[in-house]
Each structure stands twice: as structure tokens, then as C-alpha cells.
Amino acid sequence: MATLGLMEYADAPPEVKAVYDDIMATRGTDYINNFWKALAHDPATLRRTWESIKQVMAPGAVDPLTKEMVYLAVSASNQCGYCIASHTAAARKAGMTDAQFAELMAVVGMANETNRLVSGYQVEIDERFLT
Amino acid sequence: MATLGLMEYADAPPEVKAVYDDIMATRGTDYINNFWKALAHDPATLRRTWESIKQVMAPGAVDPLTKEMVYLAVSASNQCGYCIASHTAAARKAGMTDAQFAELMAVVGMANETNRLVSGYQVEIDERFLT
Amino acid sequence: MATLGLMEYADAPPEVKAVYDDIMATRGTDYINNFWKALAHDPATLRRTWESIKQVMAPGAVDPLTKEMVYLAVSASNQCGYCIASHTAAARKAGMTDAQFAELMAVVGMANETNRLVSGYQVEIDERFLT
Amino acid sequence: MATLGLMEYADAPPEVKAVYDDIMATRGTDYINNFWKALAHDPATLRRTWESIKQVMAPGAVDPLTKEMVYLAVSASNQCGYCIASHTAAARKAGMTDAQFAELMAVVGMANETNRLVSGYQVEIDERFLT
Amino acid sequence: MATLGLMEYADAPPEVKAVYDDIMATRGTDYINNFWKALAHDPATLRRTWESIKQVMAPGAVDPLTKEMVYLAVSASNQCGYCIASHTAAARKAGMTDAQFAELMAVVGMANETNRLVSGYQVEIDERFLT
Amino acid sequence: MATLGLMEYADAPPEVKAVYDDIMATRGTDYINNFWKALAHDPATLRRTWESIKQVMAPGAVDPLTKEMVYLAVSASNQCGYCIASHTAAARKAGMTDAQFAELMAVVGMANETNRLVSGYQVEIDERFLT
Numbered sequence: 001m002a003t004l005g006l007m008e009y010a011d012a013p014p015e016v017k018a019v020y021d022d023i024m025a026t027r028g029t030d031y032i033n034n035f036w037k038a039l040a041h042d043p044a045t046l047r048r049t050w051e052s053i054k055q056v057m058a059p060g061a062v063d064p065l066t067k068e069m070v071y072l073a074v075s076a077s078n079q080c081g082y083c084i085a086s087h088t089a090a091a092r093k094a095g096m097t098d099a100q101f102a103e104l105m106a107v108v109g110m111a112n113e114t115n116r117l118v119s120g121y122q123v124e125i126d127e128r129f130l131t
Numbered sequence: 132m133a134t135l136g137l138m139e140y141a142d143a144p145p146e147v148k149a150v151y152d153d154i155m156a157t158r159g160t161d162y163i164n165n166f167w168k169a170l171a172h173d174p175a176t177l178r179r180t181w182e183s184i185k186q187v188m189a190p191g192a193v194d195p196l197t198k199e200m201v202y203l204a205v206s207a208s209n210q211c212g213y214c215i216a217s218h219t220a221a222a223r224k225a226g227m228t229d230a231q232f233a234e235l236m237a238v239v240g241m242a243n244e245t246n247r248l249v250s251g252y253q254v255e256i257d258e259r260f261l262t
Numbered sequence: 263m264a265t266l267g268l269m270e271y272a273d274a275p276p277e278v279k280a281v282y283d284d285i286m287a288t289r290g291t292d293y294i295n296n297f298w299k300a301l302a303h304d305p306a307t308l309r310r311t312w313e314s315i316k317q318v319m320a321p322g323a324v325d326p327l328t329k330e331m332v333y334l335a336v337s338a339s340n341q342c343g344y345c346i347a348s349h350t351a352a353a354r355k356a357g358m359t360d361a362q363f364a365e366l367m368a369v370v371g372m373a374n375e376t377n378r379l380v381s382g383y384q385v386e387i388d389e390r391f392l393t
Numbered sequence: 394m395a396t397l398g399l400m401e402y403a404d405a406p407p408e409v410k411a412v413y414d415d416i417m418a419t420r421g422t423d424y425i426n427n428f429w430k431a432l433a434h435d436p437a438t439l440r441r442t443w444e445s446i447k448q449v450m451a452p453g454a455v456d457p458l459t460k461e462m463v464y465l466a467v468s469a470s471n472q473c474g475y476c477i478a479s480h481t482a483a484a485r486k487a488g489m490t491d492a493q494f495a496e497l498m499a500v501v502g503m504a505n506e507t508n509r510l511v512s513g514y515q516v517e518i519d520e521r522f523l524t
Numbered sequence: 525m526a527t528l529g530l531m532e533y534a535d536a537p538p539e540v541k542a543v544y545d546d547i548m549a550t551r552g553t554d555y556i557n558n559f560w561k562a563l564a565h566d567p568a569t570l571r572r573t574w575e576s577i578k579q580v581m582a583p584g585a586v587d588p589l590t591k592e593m594v595y596l597a598v599s600a601s602n603q604c605g606y607c608i609a610s611h612t613a614a615a616r617k618a619g620m621t622d623a624q625f626a627e628l629m630a631v632v633g634m635a636n637e638t639n640r641l642v643s644g645y646q647v648e649i650d651e652r653f654l655t
Numbered sequence: 656m657a658t659l660g661l662m663e664y665a666d667a668p669p670e671v672k673a674v675y676d677d678i679m680a681t682r683g684t685d686y687i688n689n690f691w692k693a694l695a696h697d698p699a700t701l702r703r704t705w706e707s708i709k710q711v712m713a714p715g716a717v718d719p720l721t722k723e724m725v726y727l728a729v730s731a732s733n734q735c736g737y738c739i740a741s742h743t744a745a746a747r748k749a750g751m752t753d754a755q756f757a758e759l760m761a762v763v764g765m766a767n768e769t770n771r772l773v774s775g776y777q778v779e780i781d782e783r784f785l786t
Contacts, residue, residue, distance in 0.1 A: 001255065001524065002254050002255060003252050003253045003350055004360055004364070034254050034257050035245070035248075035252075035254050038254045039248065039252065041360065041364065042361075042365075042367075042368070044448065045367070045368050048444075048445055048448060048449075052241060052244075052441055053241060053245070055437065055441060056234075056237045056238055056240075057238070060234050061230035061233075061234050062200075062238075066197050066200070067234070069201065070200065070242070072775075073201045073204055073205055074204055074205065074242035075242055075246055076771050076775030077205045077208055077209065077771055078208065078243065078341065079341065079771070080246040082249045082254050082255075082256050083242070083245065083249055084777060085256045085260035085777065086257070088527055098528055099191070100193050101528070102192075102528070102565065102569060103187075103191050103192050103193040103566075105566075105771075105772055106187045107187055107188070107193075107198050107202055108201065108771050108772075109569075109768040109772045110183060110184060110187045110202075110768065111202045111214070112205065112209065112767040112768050112770070113183075113765065114180065114764070115205070115211040115734070115767070116731050116732055116734070116760075116764050116767045117166075117170065117176075117180065117760055117764045118211060119211060119731055119734040119736070120134075120727075120739060120759075120760040120763055121133055121134050121166075122132065122169075122736075122739060122743070123133050123166050123169045123213050124165060124213075125212065125213050125216045126165050126217065128220070129216035129219070129220050130216065135757070172753065172757060173754075173757035173758075173760075173761070175579065176757060176764075179575075179576055179579060179580075180764075182572075186568065207378050207381055208378055210378070210734065211734055212381070215382060215384060216384065219396055229397055229434065232396065232397070233397070233438060235382075236382040236435075237435070239378050240375040240442075241375065243374040243377070243378045244371040244372065244374050245371070246341070247338050247341070247374045248367055248371045251334075251338030251346060251367040251370055251371075252367060253343075253346060253350070263517065264514050264515050264516050265513075265514050265515045265612055266514065266625070296516050296517060296518070297510075297516050300514040300516045301510065304623075304627075304630070306710065307510075307629070307633075310706075310707055310710060310711075311507065311633075314503060314506075314703055314707065315503060315507070317699065317703060318496075318499045318500055318502075319503075322496050323492035323495075323496050324496040324497060328459050329496070331463065332462065332463060332466045332497060332501065332504070333503075333504045335463045336466055336467065336470045336500075336504035336508070337504055337508055339467045340504075340505065340508045341603065343518065344512070344518050345504070345507065345511055347518045347519075347522035348519070350522075351521070351522050359454060362454045364454075365449075365460070366463060368449045369449055369460050370467055371449075372445060372446060373463070373464045373467035373471075373476070374467065374471065375442075376428070376446070376476065377467070379428075379438075379442065380473060381473060382396075383395055383396050383397065383431040383432065384394070384396045384431075385475050386427060386475075387427070387478045387479075388427050388478075390482070391478035391479050391481075391482050392478065392656065470640055472639065472640070472733065472734065474643070474646075477643060477644060477646060478646065481646070481658055491696065492697075494659070495700060498640075498644040498645060498697075498700070501640050501641075501644055502638070502644075502704075505636040505639070505640045506633040506637035507633070508603065508636070509600050509601055509629075509632050510633045512603040512608060513629040513632055514629060515605075515608060515609065525777065525779065526776050526777050526778050526779060527777045555783070557781055558779060558781050559772070559776075562776040562778045569772075573769065576765060577765060580758075580761045580765045581762070584758050585752060585755045585758050586724075586755050586759060586762075590721050590724070591758070593721070594759060594763065594766070595765075595766045597725045598732045598763055598766035598767060598770070599770055601729045601732055602732065602766075602770045604770040604773060606778050606779075606780050607769065607770050607773055609780045609781075609785065612784070613784050621716060623716035624717050626716075627711075627715050627716050627717040628725060631711055631712070631717075631725045632725065632729055633711075634707060634708060634711045634712075635726045635729035635730055635733075636729065637704075637707075638690070638704065638708070638738065639729070639730055639738050641694065641700075641704065642735060642737045642738055643737070644658075645694065646656065646657050646693075647657050647689050647693045648657060648689060649689070649736065649737050649740045649741075650689050652686070652744070653740035653743075654740065
């Protein structure tokens with residue numbers, strides 16, 4: 001069970017309801033993830049985290065699907081079970097196909113392999129990559 | 132210094148030269164990264180790793196720029212200095228702009244933050260993400 | 263199930279019972295966590311780990327509550343489910359309030375975010391931090 | 394060198410100068426860390442990150458010294474060289490003594506050890522820690 | 525549930541059956557782990573990963589039991605639940621005793637502890653280790 | 656520079672000299688690594704860490720070379736530069752050949768890759784690995 005419990009909409013104080021409302025409006029859904037319900041016991045962190053996510057994941061120089069795939073890639077690399085589950089759902093909602101998922105995981109796997117080969121072999125950075 | 136040293140082209144046995152040649156041909160360059168020169172002391176690992184990278188990073192359901200950005204995202208998350216330097220260069224060569232780089236890092240940062248909030252708060256996975 | 267099983271007090275050899283007794287006496291409890299029961303199959307590691315924990319977590323220049331909160335912070339950062347659960351309980355027993363928990367997690371989250379921004383942006387260490 | 398370079402105050406656009414000014418005023422210093430100068434090429438991330446840090450590190454239910462020590466603990470656990478250097482300086486400025494530093498590192502070390510013993514031994518969470 | 529599901533032998537296309545057959549023949553078993561069944565939705569990754577594992581884990585300068593123990597050590601250090609479970613089984617099949625397992629975990633624990641003490645104390649590399 | 660500096664033998668108090676003497680006697684060397692010199696400012700941690708290392712790395716059910724290789728494998732996986740440098744030296748002193756090093760790193764690389772494939776694909780643990 002979540003450390004501080006999950007706060008349902010009906011039980012939430014106005015400043016939490018305001019964030020929940022903005023999450024649902026921004027995402028076009030009537031569903032609030034457990035993540036937000038767990039954070040809601042600390043309304044300042046709930047608001048700050050949501051505002052940051054909203055800013056960071058908005059369309060920009062990188063498109064929303066790529067952003068969701070990067071989020072999933074980092075979560076898989078960090079082996080965060082909750083995050084993998086929720087961002088797999090989010091990436092699919094943003095259009096990720098099974099083939100894209102599989103290629104994404106292949107890149108994540110290779111990056112984790114070569115990151116350790118590099119450090120284990122104590123490879124010095126190439127002069128040309130330093131500038 | 133790299134644990135087993137860096138193997139230059141001129142000193143390489145034929146099976147290493149063959150991989151170096153394929154790297155340069157595939158990437159349209161006459162430059163071999165230190166990473167490959169460090170691995171070259173183990174020709175089997177050199178070949179296997181190169182063949183894997185070549186397969187994984189090839190255009191497919193995910194485009195090459197996105198793949199390079201994911202590789203960089205994982206390397207930044209893992210804090211592998213060499214990998215960040217080399218894949219920043221690779222991503223730029225593949226077309227990554229400064230604005231794309233900045234947005235990518237913002238996503239990497241947020242994912243690392245929320246990955247820990249989720250685990251620290253012991254958030255259980257939503258029923259709907261399990262199926 | 264734990265790899266080597268959980269060793270109950272009644273089944274334990276004398277050198278394990280001695281550690282269990284010291285754990286219960288030191289902590290003022292009659293409960294032995296699964297962690298110790300799992301380690302008990304290797305009495306040398308059980309004793310060494312317990313003696314280390316006892317030394318490290320004792321009151322000193324840093325108070326016990328802060329130490330428990332740091333332990334929880336590291337465990338959350340490492341995403342160790344068992345450790346988060348057990349050290350949340352330990353920190354609460356040491357006096358951690360819900361508000362302190364929430365602020366602790368906010369710091370853990372930010373540290374994980376900025377750790378990756380720093381590495382991803384390849385920020386060099388300031389001259390003044392080197393001395 | 395930082396990927397996008399370090400932005401000096403004199404070269405900064407007004408929205409970056411405003412953040413730099415707030416950092417210096419809040420911290421009572423005339424020095425801006427390389428971290429902020431590196432982020433400044435993305436003013437939105439600079440502002441968001443600074444506002445988050447300011448909120449999270451402010452005095453609250455947890456005192457500022459403890460927060461700095463937790464930040465350092467997480468950075469040491471993550472092995473982020475820059476972050477360790479800068480947050481060691483920050484913790485000392487907040488009053489951390491050598492003895493507190495040493496005890497902090499001892500806790501970080503033990504937490505990292507037992508986190509892996511727990512997972513390696515596949516220890517199941519105690520019933521009593523689940524509620 | 526695995527993101528793309530688990531592909532059973534009977535439902536597998538020929539290129540997947542060929543890998544499954546090789547896994548079973550190489551390992552002298554009629555059992556296919558869930559890992560391979562999950563990867564099977566991406567036959568190229570399935571084949572590449574299996575061929576790599578087969579090459580890397582084959583007897584060579586390092587014996588198969590040691591290789592399995594190293595695999596388990598890394599998986600425990602990374603806290604990958606599935607990997608710990610499956611490689612504990614594999615290491616036991618290769619001959620790992622309970623005493624060897626316990627000593628292995630003790631080394632993994634100490635390495636994780638001292639890795640952080642080193643970074644937290646900002647220890648510079650000894651001159652003699654650089655050459 | 657190490658946070659608390661490096662304590663030379665000539666400047667050390669008796670309890671530190673005693674540990675230094677035991678390190679040199681146990682290892683058959685007249686050299687003290689920077690790691691120990693950095694920890695020496697906290698004599699309790701110095702002694703505890705050394706006693707733990709001495710116990711854990713002693714010959715037992717697992718031979719000393721394998722233990723050093725596991726230590727190196729974990730350090731490479733964690734990307735701890737100091738630890739990789741010092742344990743590469745230690746493993747070589749214990750007899751590790753270049754071929755063994757290369758195979759070790761290949762295993763470390765694969766384990767890091769498949770650890771993330773497993774988590775990214777959300778593979779559930781096989782029934783048979785749970786008992």
C-alpha cells in the first residue's frame with residue numbers, strides 16, 4: 001500500500017482537486033493515476049510535479065510520442081516497475097506501436113550494455129568529443 | 132588509459148580490420164572511436180557488439196535520430212561520461228538541435244525524479260496498467 | 263521465497279541466536295525482520311552486517327532519526343522495495359512524521375533529477391568545489 | 394566542456410538574469426554555479442529547476458542542513474561527481490562538520506550494501522511492513 | 525503481464541521456433557524461460573540476444589559456473605527481480621552451492637558499499653592504477 | 656581532492672596505523688591505497704570497512720581470484736571509476752589474464768542489457784524460479 005495512502009477525488013482538499021481537474025483536462029481523461037493520488041498528501045509536491053511534467057511533456061522541439069518513449073526508456077533502464085507500466089500505457093496512447101516498443105527496448109538494452117563495457121574497459125573520451 | 136590499451140588500425144589483425152572497415156563504411160567516416168579500439172583486444176566481443184549496434188540502430192519502426200536520442204537519454208541517466216560525450220556527437224550528426232537536446236534532458240531529469248517518487252511512496256500499480 | 267529460506271529463532275544455531283538476541287535487545291523489540299532471517303544461513307555475514315549496522319546507526323554526530331531518513335532516501339533512490347518498506351517503518355518508529363517523509367522524498371526526487379541534468383549537460387566541476 | 398557551454402551573467406537574456414539574480418539573493422552569494430550556467434541555454438528548464446530546488450530545499454518539517462545532507466547522500470549513492478562536489482560545499486556552508494560527513498557516508502555505504510543483500514537473497518517483505 | 529505477452533512454442537513462427545530449439549538443445553532442457561517468450565514478439569532481438577548470450581556464456585578463459593555467478597552478482601547489484609530468480613536457478617544448475625551463493629552476495633554487498641564510500645569521499649585514483 | 660584529504664602513515668594516529676599495518680601485512684605490500692587514506696579521517700569506519708573486506712575477500716567456498724573478478728564486475732556495472740581502476744589492479748595481482756578480463760566484461764555487459772530487457776518487457780517470474 002502506498003506509504004501515505006491514495007487520496008480519492010471526493011476526499012481531496014480544494015488545492016488537490018484543482019490539480020486533479022487540470023490533469024484530467026490536459027490529458028482528456030476522467031482517470032487519475034495512483035501516482036498522483038499518492039503524492040496528493042503533499043499538495044505542494046503534487047502541484048510542482050504536475051506543473052513540471054506538463055511543461056516538460058508538452059509538444060515542442062521533440063514530439064509527444066518521442067517524449068513518452070524516452071520516459072519509458074529511462075524507466076526501463078532504472079527498472080521502475082510502476083513507471084514502466086504507466087508509461088507503456090501512456091506511450092501507447094500517444095501512438096507507440098508494438099514494433100516501436102520492441103526497437104525502443106533494443107536500444108535501451110544496448111545502451112546499458114555498452115555503458116558498462118566503456119566503463120569496465122576504462123575507455124578515455126576521444127579528443128574530438130570533448131569540444 | 133584503457134585497460135587493454137587502444138588498438139590502432141595499423142596494428143590490428145585481419146578480423147579486427149574487417150570490423151573497423153565495416154564501421155567506417157556504415158557510418159561514412161574514416162574515424163574509429165576509442166570504444167571500438169578498446170574492445171578490439173577481444174575480437175569476438177568487438178564483432179558481436181558492432182553487429183548488435185548496427186542491427187539495433189538501423190532505421191526501422193523508429194527513426195535513427197530518435198534512436199540516438201534514446202541512447203543519449205539512457206547514457207545520461209546512467210551517468211556514463213564517455214557514452215554521453217560520444218552519443219551527443221552521434222545525435223548531433225543525426226540532426227539533433229540544441230533545442231531537442233534540452234528537451235530530451237528535461238524528460239530524462241523528470242523521469243529520474245518521478246521514478247524515485249513512485250518507489251519512495253510505494254505506489255501500487257493501477258489495475259488498468261496490469262493488463 | 264528467500265533464496266536460502268528464512269531461519270526462525272527456534273531453528274537457529276547458537277551463534278545465530280546470539281545475534282537475534284542482540285538485535286532484539288538493541289532495538290527493544292521481540293521481532294526479527296525477514297532480512298536477518300534470510301542472512302542467518304551465513305552466520306558470519308549475519309554477524310558482520312548486524313555489527314556494522316549497529317555501529318553505523320548508533321547516535322553520534324548525526325542523530326538516529328536523520329540516519330534512518332538518509333537510509334530511506336538511499337533505498338528510495340535505489341528503488342529497493344524491501345528496504346523502502348522496512349526503513350519507512352524504522353524511520354517512523356524513530357519519529358518521522360508524514361510531513362518529514364514527504365519533504366524527504368521531494369529532496370530525493372530533485373537530487374535524482376539534477377544528478378542526471380548535470381551529467382547529461384556534461385557540466386564541469388567549478389574550480390571552487392575542487393579544493 | 395558543457396554540451397551547450399556556460400552562460401555568463403553578462404551574456405544572459407533578461408529571463409536568465411532574473412533567475413541568476415534570484416539564486417544569488419536567495420543564497421546570499423554573488424556566485425552562480427556552473428550547473429545553472431549550463432542549464433541557462435534552456436531558460437524554461439533553468440527557471441523550473443531553480444523554482445523546484447528553492448521550494449524543496451526551503452526550511453520546513455526537515456531542516457536545511459538535513460536536506461543538504463540527504464542531497465549529498467543521494468548524489469554519493471548515484472556517484473555523480475559534480476553533484477557530490479557541489480553539495481559537499483553546500484552542506485558545509487549549511488553547517489555540516491567533518492564528523493557528520495563521515496557518519497553520513499557510513500550510512501550511505503551500509504544502505505547500498507544491504508539494499509543488494511536484500512535483493513540478492515530475494516527477501517520477501519515482512520507482513521507488518523505492508524500496512 | 526509481459527507487455528507483448530508470452531509466445532508459446534506452438535504459436536511461434538519458424539524463426540522463433542528455431543531459436544527455441546537451439547536454446548533447448550544448448551541447455552539440455554525442454555523448458556523455455558518467460559524471458560525468451562517475451563522477446564519472441566521481436567524475432568530479430570530474440571535471435572541476437574540468444575546468440576550473444578550463447579557466445580558470452582560459453583566455456584572459455586572463465587568457466588561457466590563463474591560466469592553464472594557474475595551474471596547473478598550484476599543482477600543482484602542492479603536489483604532485477606526476474607534476473608536474480610532466473611540466474612540463481614542457472615547458477616545452481618551449474619553447480620553453485622549455498623556457501624558459494626552466500627560468499628558471492630557478501631562480495632556484491634561490499635562492492636556496493638565501497639563504491640559509494642569512494643565516490644562520496646571523492647577519492648582520486650592512485651597514480652599506480654592509471655598505467 | 657578527497658573531501659577530508661588523504662592521511663599519510665606518518666601523520667596517522669595509532670588506531671589508524673594499526674589498520675594500515677594490518678592491510679600491508681595481509682596483502683604483502685608496503686602500499687596503502689588512497690581509499691584507505693581517505694577513510695582514515697574516520698577511524699571507526701576505516702577499521703570496520705577493512706575488517707569487513709578482509710573477511711569477505713578471504714579464501715572460502717569461492718576462490719580469491721573469482722571474488723576479485725566479481726568485485727570488478729560490480730564496480731564496472733556501477734561505473735565507479737576509482738573502484739574499476741583499483742580492482743582491475745587487484746584482480747590482475749590475483750592472476751586475472753587479459754582473456755579473463757575480456758570475458759568478464761562481456762558477461763557484465765550482457766547482464767546489464769538483459770536486466771533492462773526483462774524489466775522493460777515486464778516479464779513475470781517463471782513459476783519454477785519462485786520455489
